[in-house]
Every structure is written in structure tokens, then in C-alpha cells.
Amino acid sequence: MPNSQLSKLGWLRPLSARNPHESHRAATPLELLFDLIFVVAIATAGQQLHHSIIENHLAQGLTLYIVVFFALWWAWMNFTWFASAYDNDDALYRVMTFVQITGSLVVAAGIPRVFQHQNFDMIFIGYVIMRLALVTQWLRAAKHDPERKQIALKYAFGIIAVQILWLFFQFSPIHFTIYLFVLLALVELSIPFFAETNDMTPWHRHHIVERYGLLTIIVLGESIIGCFAAISDAMNNALFSKELWFLTIGGLLIMFTMWWAYFDHSVADHLTSKKRTFIWGYGHFFIFVSIAALGAGLAAAVDVIAHKAEVSSELVAYFIAISLVVYSGCLWFLQDIYHLSGFRKWIYPVSAAIVLSIPMFIPSLGYCVFAIAVVYALRLMFSKCFLAK
Numbered sequence: 001m002p003n004s005q006l007s008k009l010g011w012l013r014p015l016s017a018r019n020p021h022e023s024h025r026a027a028t029p030l031e032l033l034f035d036l037i038f039v040v041a042i043a044t045a046g047q048q049l050h051h052s053i054i055e056n057h058l059a060q061g062l063t064l065y066i067v068v069f070f071a072l073w074w075a076w077m078n079f080t081w082f083a084s085a086y087d088n089d090d091a092l093y094r095v096m097t098f099v100q101i102t103g104s105l106v107v108a109a110g111i112p113r114v115f116q117h118q119n120f121d122m123i124f125i126g127y128v129i130m131r132l133a134l135v136t137q138w139l140r141a142a143k144h145d146p147e148r149k150q151i152a153l154k155y156a157f158g159i160i161a162v163q164i165l166w167l168f169f170q171f172s173p174i175h176f177t178i179y180l181f182v183l184l185a186l187v188e189l190s191i192p193f194f195a196e197t198n199d200m201t202p203w204h205r206h207h208i209v210e211r212y213g214l215l216t217i218i219v220l221g222e223s224i225i226g227c228f229a230a231i232s233d234a235m236n237n238a239l240f241s242k243e244l245w246f247l248t249i250g251g252l253l254i255m256f257t258m259w260w261a262y263f264d265h266s267v268a269d270h271l272t273s274k275k276r277t278f279i280w281g282y283g284h285f286f287i288f289v290s291i292a293a294l295g296a297g298l299a300a301a302v303d304v305i306a307h308k309a310e311v312s313s314e315l316v317a318y319f320i321a322i323s324l325v326v327y328s329g330c331l332w333f334l335q336d337i338y339h340l341s342g343f344r345k346w347i348y349p350v351s352a353a354i355v356l357s358i359p360m361f362i363p364s365l366g367y368c369v370f371a372i373a374v375v376y377a378l379r380l381m382f383s384k385c386f387l388a389k
Contacts, residue, residue, distance in 0.1 A: 054309035103129030223295020243366030250370035
């Protein structure tokens with residue numbers, strides 16, 4: 001069937017730039033499907049980190065977790081920003097998105113092998129599937145958006161070059177170390193800077209903020225589900241105790257407060273410069289990874305209290321406290337700081353110091369988590385009532 005007929009049927013349309021100022025721009029059902037499929041991979045990574053914590057392999061497990069989470073987050077980031085600028089919702093765009101979703105499922109299937117055998121083969125295969133589908137989209141954008149053709153081509157060929165490097169180092173005799181991963185990750189992160197040096201793709205500010213918010217909700221939900229599964233297992237085995245009740249209440253209070261803190265203010269109107277936008281977009285890696293890590297830590301805390309873990313309660317308490325401090329610190333720097341002035345900007349460091357000191361004074365893990373939750377909730381209430389502009 002000729003392209004003209006396909007176009008008339010809505011199957012094949014020009015992948016031209018969207019208006020970055022269009023009103024009522026919202027996430028599409030396809031974007032929501034993309035996010036929900038990514039939940040599978042994020043949940044799998046969280047489960048593996050949970051097992052690494054309770055088996056007292058925290059250093060190795062956390063390193064592998066960050067590596068895997070980076071691959072997931074970066075693929076999500078690239079899809080999200082591209083969709084904000086060029087989503088035309090034709091048949092080819094949908095098919096290419098389905099291919100990226102398939103790649104994410106391949107990544108999810110390979111995550112247990114990473115933690116158990118340090119085997120990254122399936123991760124790399126799934127990652128390449130996702131990235132090459134995105135390359136196809138960028139080549140379409142280069143064809144149909146002459147004004148930004150050079151940007152699109154820089155993205156396409158930059159992604160191809162980095163994927164060749166990933167594959168070469170993974171499947172060559174050269175030992176793939178964490179240092180090599182950091183180097184290639186930095187090259188990946190530099191592609192948008194390289195591509196958008198002179199101009200930027202026409203992304204929609206409110207749409208992007210909504211997309212980030214949706215993924216935040218999904219990761220928070222996954223963390224709650226993971227913690228609930230551990231609690232349910234303890235209850236079914238008659239291991240529930242008073243301390244576990246305090247842990248349950250404290251964990252839920254932390255998660256609810258984290259949601260409230262994130263959505264308390266809108267940041268869309270502050271994303272007015274390229275530098276600020278890049279910092280905000282990239283900085284969310286630490287927000288997402290700390291939420292998911294906190295969920296794994298809470299699930300591990302249940303096992304510690306139920307005497308089903310080989311790790312000390314003190315280590316898990318500090319892991320939970322540090323995860324929360326990383327989350328709230330990034331949120332303070334990326335969003336809250338715009339709504340505070342003078343000494344009010346510095347209430348976060350004080351509360352962070354208190355949260356980090358609690359494990360020293362409350363050795364009982366369940367009560368410790370509850371105390372952390374109370375301090376974090378009080379900080380939010382204090383900021384809301386007395387410190388906002």
C-alpha cells in the first residue's frame with residue numbers, strides 16, 4: 001500500500017515536531033503502558049536488592065542494582081523526552097514503542113542472572129533492542145523535521161556509536177569492570193549535551209513534569225508492594241510482633257510523606273533554561289533509585305525483625321535513613337528550593353542530620369524506622385506551615 005494511502009488511514013504520518021506550548025497536553029495511553037511494563041523490570045531489580053541486603057551482600061548488591069537501574073532509567077528517559085517532542089501516535093511510532101517495551105522485558109528477564117552470576121548478556125541484548133528502536137525514531141524525526149535535522153542525526157548516530165562500545169566491551173575478552181561502566185555511562189549521558197548544543201528539541205514542560213510524576217508514583221507503589229509482601233509473609237508465618245507493627249506504620253508514613261513532598265509544588269514553570277532542565281531531568285535518577293532502594297530496605301527490615309536475615313539491624317537502619325536523606329536532599333535541591341527563601345532553605349540539612357543520627361540512639365529497628373518517619377513527617381509539616389513563601 002503506498003505511503004499516501006497509509007497516511008490517509010492514519011497508519012503512517014510525518015514524525016514532525018509537536019507544539020511545546022499546546023494546552024492540555026497529557027500522558028497518552030501508550031506512555032502509560034510503557035511505564036507499567038517498566039514496573040516489571042524495576043520490581044525485579046528491587047527484589048534482587050532486597051535479597052542482597054538480607055544475605056549481607058549489600059556492597060555488591062547495591063553496585064549491581066545501580067548498574068541495572070541506570071540502564072532502565074536511561075531508556076525510560078530517552079523515550080519520555082523523545083515522546084514529548086515528537087509523538088505522532090501513528091502505527092510505526094506505536095510499533096517502535098512496542099519494540100522498546102519488548103526490550104525492557106528482556107532486560108527484566110536478565111536481572112536475576114546479573115545478581116546471581118554477574119552475567120549481563122541479556123541486559124545488554126534488551127538494552128540494544130530498546131536503543132535501536134529509538135534510533136529508528138530519531139531517523140524519522142530527522143527526515144520530517146528539517147529545522148532540527150542535525151539534532152536528530154546527532155542523537156541517532158551518537159546512540160549507535162555508544163551501543164557499539166557497550167557490545168564490544170561486553171562480548172570481547174576485555175574484562176568489563178565498574179570503572180568501564182562508569183566511563184560508558186558518562187558517554188551516554190553526554191549525548192543530549194552534544195546533540196542539543198545549539199538548539200533544543202520542542203519538549204513540553206508540563207507534559208514532562210507529569211511523566212516524571214507518574215514514574216515517581218509507580219516506583220513508590222512498587223516499594224509499598226514489596227514491603228507489604230514481606231510483612232504478609234511474616235504474618236502468615238506467625239512472626240508478627242509489636243516492633244513489626246511500628247515498622248509497618250513507620251514505613252507507610254515514610255512513603256506517604258515522600259509522595260506528599262514530591263507533589264506539594266509544581267516545578268514546570270521553573271524549567272526555563274537548558275542548564276536547569278538538564279539538572280532537573282538527570283537529578284531524578286537519584287530520586288527514583290533512592291525510592292526503590294528505600295522500598296528494598298523496608299522489606300529487608302521486616303526480615304531482620306522476623307529473624308530471617310543475616311544482616312545486622314543497624315546496617316539496615318542506616319540504609320533506610322541514607323536512602324531517605326538522598327531522596328529528600330535531591331527533592332530539596334531540584335524542586336523545593338524554588339519555594340523557600342533565606343534561612344528557610346536550610347531546614348533540610350538540619351532534619352537530614354537528625355534522621356541520620358536516629359539509628360545511633362534507637363537500636364531497635366522497628367522503633368528506629370518509626371522515629372525516622374515521624375521526624376520526616378514533622379519536617380514536611382513544619383515546611384508546609386511555617387517555611388513556605
